Amino acid sequence: MASSNMFRRVLNLSLILSWLLFAMNFSGSVAAASFTNETDRQALLVFKDLIREDPLAVLSSWNDSLHFCEWKGVTCGRQHQRVTALVLVSQNLVGSVSPQIGRLTFLRKIHLNNNSFHGTIPPDIGQLFRLQSLSLCQNSFRDLGLTLPNLNYLYLGANKFLGSFPPSMANASRLLILDMSGNDFAGPIPTNLRNLRDLKYLNLNNNRFGSSKPDDLSFIGSLANCTNLRDLILSGNQFGGVLPGSIANLSSKLETLLLGWNKISGSIPQEIGNLNNLYILAIQDNMISGNIPESIGKLSKLQQLGIVINNISGKIPPSIGNITGLSLVGAAKNMLEGSIPAELGNCTNLQGLDLKSNRLTGMIPEQVIGISSLSIGLFLDLNEFTGPLPSLVGNLKNLGALSISGNKLTGEIPSALGSCQVLEYLDLHGNFFEGAIPSSLDQLKGIQQLDLSQNNLSGQIPEFLGKLPLMLLNLSHNMFEGEVPKVGVFNNISAFSVVGKNMKLCGGIQPLHLPACPIKFPKKNKRPFPDKMIPLLIILPIVLLLACLFLIFYRLKKYQQRTSHVSLLENQYPKITYAELLHATNKFSPSNLIGEGRYGSVYKGSLNFGEHIVAVKVLKLQEHGANKSFTAECDVLRILRHRNLIKIITACSSLDFKGKDFKALVFEFMPNGSLDSWLHPTQAEVQGSNLTLVQRLSIAIDVASALDYIHHHCEMTICHCDLKPSNVLLDDDLCAHVGDFGLARFMSANTNLSNNAHFKYGMGEEVSTEADMYSYGIMLLEMFTGKRPTESMFIDNFSLHNYVMFALPDHVMEIVDSTIILEELEGLNKNRRGEGEFAKLKSCLESILQLGVICSAKLPHERMDSGNVVKELHRITKAYNE
Incomplete structure (x- = not known):
């Protein structure tokens, strides 16, 4: 009887505990669904309030007309609708960062690089225990002090940070990349960096670290614990002392060692030969003395050696001939x-x-x-x-x-x-x-x-x-x-x-x-011509000279007309030579080829010792029209500035090594390739996942925003004339950038006619903004049906436009790309959403395809303007996320 009573007591107690736990979880979930979401929204609004200048109006969407998860630069988790990423890169924003950012507790990524933020980084960021990537480079931030134990990526370059190396940095034991370059840090480097066991990349370039003392580089020994270290960049500081032999204990995976522009003395240690995976070794502009060690020949993978401006003496060791892969050697002065x-x-x-x-x-x-x-x-x-x-x-x-x-x-x-x-x-x-x-x-x-x-x-x-x-x-x-x-x-x-x-x-x-110069006459002073011919002999050369001058002037003028476009572009951006591009692309290796079109081939390239990955578009000048394409692209790129347009770095117009004309454009590299490769991946291409509905909507908005800019908001109205998925490129965050302006045309301000009114494209139309919208409409249909407009099923008068138009509205789910539906249905099942959510999905897809049909209407005046397309897509996105 006693044991029976005891059993009932235990049972009652467990039931009470279960109910208490249920109540706590229920109240917690309610808070997560309401209070914390509102906390995120309020924190973002306070963040916006401290932005003094927003010239690109990127924060104009941060208002009550849209859910905060749809605001530009904001990404939310699909399940809890909490902010997981804040990405506002290269938006010319001016202001400071609000401490309220610390309340966005689900943040995993903060990327604010290449703006004009100033002031201090609020210590509240240290509360973001989920934060994995923090990029604040190229701003004007200043006294850094963060404790972020789960951080993987920290980019602080090109700011105005002062003070010593933050000792708390060693607590971020999961760091993979640490970039503190281009600041005003000073003093010694602590030896507790050994705690960063997973560190792969350490960049302290261009600060005031060190104090020209003998033990300035003693911390290098502690980095031996960082067994995954691949890049160590300490150049442009005030490190003194000798280069320690402990450098040989650095990671066997080390590929880049940059120590230039310091005050390092002593000799290059023999132990340098142990770093047999080095690709780049640069110790230029120091006070290194002694000989080049024979062990240098053990660096069999070395490609670039820089030891200029030192006091190195002795002979160049013959062992250098063992480094057969060397591409650059600098040992001057x-x-x-x-x-x-x-x-x-x-x-x-x-x-x-x-x-x-x-x-x-x-x-x-x-x-x-x-x-x-x-x-x-x-x-x-x-x-x-x-x-x-x-x-x-x-x-x-x-x-x-x-x-x-x-x-x-x-x-x-x-x-x-x-x-x-x-x-x-x-x-x-x-x-x-x-x-x-x-x-x-x-x-x-x-x-x-x-x-x-x-x-x-x-x-x-x-x-x-x-x-x-x-x-x-x-x-x-x-x-x-x-x-x-x-x-x-x-x-x-x-x-x-x-x-x-x-x-x-x-x-x-x-x-x-x-x-x-004396006039030479034949012997015996006999004149070679009769006196009557002398005036003719004087006049004839003058006439010939004038004719030659006219011909030279004419050709020079034509040449200037041909080169003025690229000259203007080269004056606007850094110049680059054919040899540099050849080196950057590994001699235009087929393994670096990432795209090819009628007028050009695009290669992946590496500039500035591998620090800058670029895309190099080499013009096929043997193709008729390639020169005109190059000129058009140079003309257009000079005046374009928009986050959804491909960024031009520089241009090259020179001779190749065979003495033939060479023209190329250098662009910012887009790591996620083209939209076409995502919509139609080949067997050789491996994608991490298919594009979701929300991602496709975001890309569609990006492209429409780019068209709205070139049609209505730049110096002159520009028509792209070649809009298609292969000319839409995606960056790390799948943000879309429109590229390839080789066929672009400027439009007259009052007649809507281009500088080549007879140029036709699309459905045989003349160049116009409406023709661009036709191409956009077809691309929108391709994005959401997964079908190319050139597929064999579309013949005679049956086109992709008609294929979708005939399916609207009742058969939408039959023609939409099946990968979209499968992924969305899987999400609905996981969240146990019912038929109402499925109807919302159908309505969303119907609205998108209807928009594509309108934009690709046969008659130009029936097509929607790019600005209205942007508004409509935002409305569709908001309705689907509500």
């Missing part, structure tokens, strides 16, 4: 001596070699001067090389710059130099070259600067020099004689020089003040 080892010729991938300003002697090895892969430049000036310049210099058919000035080279300039047809810069001054300028140099069709001064060259100045595209020519202090030409570079007194020992020169343009 040291005290290296002896001859260049012939073993360096084994480095058959070498693209740039800079050994200037050393004490190197002997002859220039044929094995080195004949490395045909050299393309960026070969700089051997200001040494003590002797003997002739080997004729194997003719192997450098791809070389852009060659400088061997300030040596003791003798003999004639080899005629083989004429084979280096893409040379832009050639400097041979300050040697003992003799004889005439070889006629083969007339093959240097890309030469811009030529310096042959301070030699013993003789003979006449060749006329062909005036026909080369020279911007600077120096022939001073030689022994030239005869008439100075007057064409090309010789017609610009500031572009060439013939001063010095050239005492037997005559003629030339008047500012030279040279004596007139």
Whole structure:
């Protein structure tokens, strides 16, 4: 009986506990569904209140007309509708960050980079225990102090942070990437970084870390615990002391080691050879002394070696020839001596070699001067090389710059130099070259600067020099004689020089003040022509000269018209050479090819020692219309600035290594490829997942926003003329960017006619904003049906437009891309939503497809304007999420 009573008591107690737990969970879930959602909304509104300037109106959607999960830059979890990501990158926002951001407790990602935020980072961010990625680079933030134990990615570069290295950083034990570059941090680096065991990337570049003391680099030993470390960037600081041997204990996976622009002394430790996975080693602009260790040859994977501006002495070790993958070597401005080892010729991938300003002697090895892969430049000036310049210099058919000035080279300039047809810069001054300028140099069709001064060259100045595209020519202090030409570079007194020992020169343009060249008559002073012909002989050359000048002026004007577009673009952005693009794309390797169209091929490239991934569009100039496409794209890209347009980095118009015209555009790389590859993946393509309904809606809004901008809000109305999924590119966050403006046209402000009114596309229409909307409508139908408009089922008058129009409204679910329906139904089942939610899904898809049909209507005036499309898509999105 007693045991029975005891059992009942235990049962009653467990029931009471169960009810208490249920009540607690129920009240907690209610709070999660109401109070905490409202907390997120209020926190976002306070965040908005501290934004003083919003020139792109990105926060205009942050109002009660939309659920906060639909606000620009805000991403919510599907289940709890809590804010999980705040991404407002490159929006020109000005203001400070509200402490209320700490109340967004479900945040996993905060990306505010490339804006003008200032002030301090509120310590409340430290409450976001779920935060995994924090990117605040390229702002004006300032006294950092965060404790974020679950953080994986922290980007703080290019701000105004002050003070010492935050000691709390070591508590973020899950960090994979830490970027604190471009700030004003100072003082020592703590040794507790050993706690960051998973760290892969550490960038402290361009701060004031260190104090020029002997123990500044002692922390390197503690990084041995970071066994996954791949990139260590400590350049541009005030680190002193010697480079410790403990550097050999760094991760065997280390690929990048950048220590340049510090005050590091001592020698390069022998142990450096243990880092056998290094790709980049840069110790330039320090106070390193001693020899280059023989162990350098163990770095078999090394591609870039930079040790310029140090006090390194001794000989270049022959073991360097073991590093056959070397592409760039910079050892200028040291005290290296002896001859260049012939073993360096084994480095058959070498693209740039800079050994200037050393004490190197002997002859220039044929094995080195004949490395045909050299393309960026070969700089051997200001040494003590002797003997002739080997004729194997003719192997450098791809070389852009060659400088061997300030040596003791003798003999004639080899005629083989004429084979280096893409040379832009050639400097041979300050040697003992003799004889005439070889006629083969007339093959240097890309030469811009030529310096042959301070030699013993003789003979006449060749006329062909005036026909080369020279911007600077120096022939001073030689022994030239005869008439100075007057064409090309010789017609610009500031572009060439013939001063010095050239005492037997005559003629030339008047500012030279040279004596007139004597008129040569045959022997016995007999005139070659009758007196009556002399006036004709005087007049005829004048007429011919005027005709030549007219022809030169005409061609120059045409050339300027052709190049003005790219020149304007190059003036607006950093310039880049063909050799740099060749190196960036691994010689335009097929493995780097990421897209191809009628007028161009697009390659993935890597600039600035791998720090900047770009997309390089190389024009197929052999295709008729490619030049016009390049011009159009340059014209348009100069004036476009919008978050949903592809970002141009720079342009290149030059000659390739065969002397042929080369044109390319360099864009921001979009890691998620094109919309086309997501809608129609090939068997070789592996996608992480299909695009959800919400993602497709977001992309549709992005593209419509881009059209609205170019149609109504930029300097001139622009028609894209080639809108299709392959020209819509997706970034890390699947934000859409419209690209490929090769067929774009400017529109007249009052007639709505383009600069090429006869250009037709789409359904045979002339260029217009309505024609762009037709293309957009077809793309919208393709996005939500999964069918290309070119599929074999669409023949004669049966098109994708008709296919959808006939299915509306009753058969919508039969034509929609099945992956959308399956994923949405799975979500509905998980959340136990009923038939009402399914009806909402059907209504949403019906509205989208109806919009696509309207935009692709046969008659232009029946199509919806891009601005109204944006509003309609926002309405559809809001209705579906309610």
